[in-house]
Amino acid sequence: MTIVSGETGEVLIQTPYDDDIARVAPMSQWYTPIPALEGALECATEGSRVVVGLAPGDILPEAAASIGLAEDESAVAVVDVRKAYLPRAAGAMQFNAGFNLPSVVRAADGTPGVIVPDAAAPSDLVVETLIRGDGPEVTGDVPVRVAYTGVLWDDKTVFDSSWGQAPVSFELGDVVPGFAAGLEGQTVGSQVMIVVPPDQGYGDAGQGSIPGGATLVFVVDILGVDEIS
Template sequence: MRKTSAVLATLSLAVLTLTGCASAPSFAGDVCDRAAASTASVADSVTVEGDLGAAPDVTVYAPVKGDKTSFTDVVTGEGNTLTSTSQGMVLDIAFYGGESGDKLYESEFNGDPSRVHSISYWAERSAGLETVLECATGGSRIVAVLTPEDFGEANVEAFGLAKDENVVAIVDLQDVYLAHAEGASQFNDARGLPSVVRAPDGTPGVIVPDSDAPSEAVTETLIKGDGAKVEKDSTIVTNIMAVGWDDKTVTSSSWGAEPNIGPAAQELVGATVGSQLLVVVPEADGNPATAIVVDVLGIVPVPEQ
């Protein structure tokens, strides 16, 4: 394995394991209106008891019928809003047959906060979950009725369901991480460093100057978030983009992929959740100089013992 500088090694590993007035949350360009998209009568299909995050006691009033996937929030959380299919979140889910009311599948419901995935991850397993999760907020409990098509042909076959059988889903959305950096833009007067622009969804664009890269590592805070502070032993959720200084091309990026989760690099210790940092790593040990933009999206809680 080739040698790299400490910060580049840490940040690159994370990639590979992969201001103004506030605006209303949006998903795929449309302003979120969770209430308008939901169907309150879905809640009449079931009784759900128990605390959020604990395995629920569910009674399904079978048969449950529906010609389209629908949902309602029986508990509306006050956490972050899901505005991207690649945004990090922690959820538990249980599925029940619409004809029998029998439980088909139940996730861990063990309070483990390290099971961070995205809407895309869950939609690959059951396409209808994208509709169910769009614009949902952390801390919500969702009741949904999925059509067999949205539950997934492979799932219908695997669970031995009738081809026209609906499926009831109970989703506990325990936590939602930020989709991108959010906070106050910071003034930096250092010369000869890259500039960073951002798309509406927060995706950065890095403009590398024609001057030589600095001879020592440089870290700048571009956006200062108002969240918790990253400690040296923190496990953090980030988005990262790395751009080569010489060729000015993106060498790695986690944007649009599964959330990055890993230990905080030294250069990120002391940063606050919601911040965006620029880290410039000079050429060293045969590795070219690299500009790395990091969005600090959250700190993964330590599981209770």
């Protein structure tokens, strides 16, 4: 994205223009200081270049001042839409009849809540597709972008969550074996619940806030893969 002064043409903000899409920044972070961008980009597709004329007042005063724009000064934003990711899982709900397994509830924005039963954790890896998307398959050949929540089975607490952040990117070889196995072969748009036993997670040693011998429950929304269109 580039923003220039509508009066002088001076470049006020410019992000790198290169082939590296590792630095994903959700456009939603710009919608609060520049509300006009949200409507302008609503129907934009991957590969599009969108030019947005910003009248005085379309940028909040504090944001305008921070980039050197006077309150009565217009601006022009040029946005290249390099990649579009889903905001949440989007597909067909799937029936799962798993007994004594966690259940998942969802907030209006898609954020999952995980209800762990008062039961012994399974000793084997469990993978349940809760929502089946119709996007590209996760093969492990390219990084995958997800939103996830991780819960400890024993004390039923959330130990990690990426919701509210940019989609997390990783290669399957960079995560614990059970997590990778649960995602491989799934499709973009899917929501997957993965119950990872200790021997396919962090083992007896644990890591950080994850104690040794912990069974982990992940709910993962698969939002995209990083192939460049």
